[in-house]
Structures are given as C-alpha cells and as structure tokens.
Amino acid sequence: MDFHAYRQALAQPLQGAELPFQADEFASRLARTRILMKEAGHDALLLTDPADIFYLTGYHTFEVSVHAALVVTTERVVLQVPSIEMGPAVVTATVNEIIGYRWESLDDVIVPLAEVLAPYRAIGLDAFSAGLRFGVIQALQTRLGSGRFYRDGGALLDNQRLVKREAELACLRESARITAAGLAAAEAIVAPGMTDNDIAAEGAKALLAEGSEFMSLQPIVTSGRRTSIIHVNHKRTPIGAGDPVFLEFGSAYQRYTAPMMRTAVAGRASADMQAVRDICRGIFEALTDTMRPGNTFDDAARAAEAVLAPHADRLFFSGVFGYAVGAQFPPSWVEGTGYIARGQARTFEENMVFHLPLCLRLPGQWGIGISDTVQVTKQGGVPLTDNDWQLNEVLSRL
Numbered sequence: 001m002d003f004h005a006y007r008q009a010l011a012q013p014l015q016g017a018e019l020p021f022q023a024d025e026f027a028s029r030l031a032r033t034r035i036l037m038k039e040a041g042h043d044a045l046l047l048t049d050p051a052d053i054f055y056l057t058g059y060h061t062f063e064v065s066v067h068a069a070l071v072v073t074t075e076r077v078v079l080q081v082p083s084i085e086m087g088p089a090v091v092t093a094t095v096n097e098i099i100g101y102r103w104e105s106l107d108d109v110i111v112p113l114a115e116v117l118a119p120y121r122a123i124g125l126d127a128f129s130a131g132l133r134f135g136v137i138q139a140l141q142t143r144l145g146s147g148r149f150y151r152d153g154g155a156l157l158d159n160q161r162l163v164k165r166e167a168e169l170a171c172l173r174e175s176a177r178i179t180a181a182g183l184a185a186a187e188a189i190v191a192p193g194m195t196d197n198d199i200a201a202e203g204a205k206a207l208l209a210e211g212s213e214f215m216s217l218q219p220i221v222t223s224g225r226r227t228s229i230i231h232v233n234h235k236r237t238p239i240g241a242g243d244p245v246f247l248e249f250g251s252a253y254q255r256y257t258a259p260m261m262r263t264a265v266a267g268r269a270s271a272d273m274q275a276v277r278d279i280c281r282g283i284f285e286a287l288t289d290t291m292r293p294g295n296t297f298d299d300a301a302r303a304a305e306a307v308l309a310p311h312a313d314r315l316f317f318s319g320v321f322g323y324a325v326g327a328q329f330p331p332s333w334v335e336g337t338g339y340i341a342r343g344q345a346r347t348f349e350e351n352m353v354f355h356l357p358l359c360l361r362l363p364g365q366w367g368i369g370i371s372d373t374v375q376v377t378k379q380g381g382v383p384l385t386d387n388d389w390q391l392n393e394v395l396s397r398l
Contacts, residue, residue, distance in 0.1 A: 056070065172325070178212050358370060
C-alpha cells in the first residue's frame with residue numbers, strides 16, 4: 001500500500017478525528033484570513049510555519065523538521081505534506097485537498113506545489129519562516145517568476161494570531177493548570193544531593209500525567225552557579241546546600257503553551273536573593289499595569305526599564321520583557337508574533353497573551369527567575385498562570 005492508498009483507507013474511518021477545535025472555529029479563522037488577503041492584494045497565501053498551518057487547519061505532528069506547506073486562496077485550501085505525515089494530515093486537519101510527496105525525495109515537492117500556485121499572480125509568503133526552505137522558494141520563483149511572491153504574508157497571519165480567540169484562551173488556561181502541577185511536583189523534591197535531572201524528571205512526569213502533549217521545550221532546570229547562565233539546561237549537576245534551583249516549564253494543550261518560571265532554594269535564600277526577587281516583582285507590576293489597550297509595547301518596556309535601571313549594571317537581563325505565546329511547536333514555545341521591548345511600536349489589544357520571562361542573573365554566581373503568562377485586559381495584564389512570586393525555601397530535608 002503506497003501513501004496515496006493509505007490516505008484513502010484512513011480517511012473513511014478517521015477523517016478529522018483529532019481536529020483540535022470544532023470545524024466552525026477554523027472556518028472563522030479562514031474567513032478572516034481571506035478578508036486580510038483581499039485587503040493586502042493577495043490572491044494566494046503560501047505558508048510553511050507549522051504554527052501558521054496549525055492555526056488555519058488544525059494540522060499537527062511532532063515531526064516538524066520536514067517540508068510542509070499550506071496554500072490558501074479564495075476557492076480552496078491545499079495542504080502539502082511528506083508521505084510519512086499523511087496520517088496526521090488526514091486525522092488532524094480540515095482542508096479541501098491533501099497532496100503528498102515522497103519523504104526521501106524533495107524534488108517531488110516543487111512540481112505539484114507550482115501547479116497549485118500557477119493560476120495566482122500575487123502570492124503572499126512569510127520570508128522569515130523557519131519552514132521556508134531556500135531551495136523550495138528559489139525553485140518556485142524560477143518556475144513562476146519572482147514577481148509573483150510578496151514577503152508580507154507572514155505579518156498577515158501574525159497580526160491575526162497575536163489576539164487570542166476564546167477557544168485559544170481556554171487552551172492556555174488549561175496549559176497553565178498543567179504547568180503549575182509540573183512545577184509544584186518538581187519543587188517538592190528539591191534537596192541537596194539531588195541532581196537537576198532528578199528535578200526535571202519529576203516535573204516532566206507530572207506534566208505528562210496531568211495531560212500535556214509533547215512539549216515545544218523540555219522542562220528547564222538549572223541550579224547553583226549555572227542559574228546565572230541563560231539557556232542552559234539540566235546536565236546531571238548535583239544541588240548543593242543553599243543553591244537556588246531555577247525551573248521554567250511549559251505544558252502543551254492542543255499545542256497551546258502557558259509557560260511559568262519559579263526559583264526554589266535548597267535551604268535559606270540569602271538577603272541578596274530576596275532583594276533580586278523584589279526587583280523581579282517590581283518589574284512585573286510595572287509591566288502588568290502598563291499592558292492596557294492603547295499603550296504600546298515600548299511603553300511597557302520603558303516602565304519596566306525604570307524599575308530595572310538602578311540595578312542594570314550589576315544584573316544581566318535579556319532585554320525582552322515579554323513575548324507572545326499561543327500554539328507552537330518545537331524547538332520553542334515563543335510564538336514570534338510580538339515582543340515587549342524597546343522600540344516595539346505595536347499597541348496592546350485585549351486578549352493578547354504574553355509570557356513575561358523575568359530572570360535577573362548575577363554572572364558566575366546565581367540567577368533568580370520568576371514569571372507568569374499574562375492576558376491583556378482593559379484593567380491591565382492579568383495572569384493566566386498562578387505564580388505566588390515567592391522564593392520557595394526548601395528546608396525540611398536539610
């Protein structure tokens with residue numbers, strides 16, 4: 001049985017069986033996208049970002065390293081996937097047509113995709129999508145002419161995805177619940193002599209037991225001096241007495257992730273650690289107070305920087321006070337549609353959702369990270385996660 005026959009055999013009993021939302025939710029998203037396409041002057045849209053494809057069709061798989069593409073026009077929606085992803089395409093997506101290519105033969109991608117796009121003169125695409133392979137777009141432009149392709153197709157989807165719909169908010173709330181359960185389980189076993197792997201394993205077990213799907217990022221756990229280094233992870237490192245233990249988890253529910261950071265201490269937190277926690281909390285309050293419709297992302301960043309400024313020479317901060325989250329795939333839960341940082345002129349709108357990754361690091365010594373995932377409301381930023389913003393001092397096993 002080849003993959004074409006497999007698709008047909010699978011479709012009869014299982015077509016759309018794992019669609020993550022009701023079909024009318026996707027129909028509404030597609031209708032809005034077509035309006036935006038018309039306003040932008042596009043008669044076709046070529047999407048290759050797994051999250052964009054998911055947003056419009058529901059298609060999802062854990063194998064996102066292979067080429068997949070979605071073509072949206074006023075008449076139809078066509079999904080192109082490799083032969084090994086025909087099963088997920090049948091059961092998770094709502095589209096008019098699925099076209100496949102042999103997984104081992106990228107040359108099979110171009111001809112059918114070009115045939116789908118050939119009737120259209122203005123094709124929007126996301127030139128910055130990690131899924132847009134140079135070889136694919138180069139070959140399509142050679143066949144169809146580079147003048148047909150416009151780079152602003154990604155912004156069209158980003159602008160829509162940035163403001164969350166109620167069905168999406170429900171998924172983010174459930175992710176927040178699962179994330180909290182994983183963090184609580186991990187913190188509960190922090191003790192000198194344990195390793196960061198032990199803590200990560202306990203947290204991962206709880207996340208999966210509570211219902212998380214495969215995650216866009218593994219649970220992040222570091223301890224001691226390693227907490228002062230951004231973007232390292234568990235590496236069989238023993239926890240010492242008095243060490244801070246940094247945890248950043250994000251469960252996936254229908255691919256939506258509401259991340260949260262916590263910092264526990266295997267013993268008593270020093271006065272300096274508590275003082276840095278207070279700075280994190282002050283930044284958080286400045287951000288959430290400013291995250292109101294009409295204010296810009298830059299406004300919020302400036303309010304946060306005013307709190308951080310007296311300490312900026314001593315403590316390292318990444319420079320981004322918040323990033324949009326929603327439905328995402330490995331290797332990151334960062335949605336990429338919006339960032340709270342200096343110079344970002346976009347204004348807040350109700351139901352945008354951001355993770356506020358407030359981690360301050362004393363290089364070579366330690367770092368303190370605490371965060372919430374926050375929904376924009378008329379009253380400001382309201383957490384979807386339930387962080388208490390305290391350093392958890394674990395004393396019982398000393």
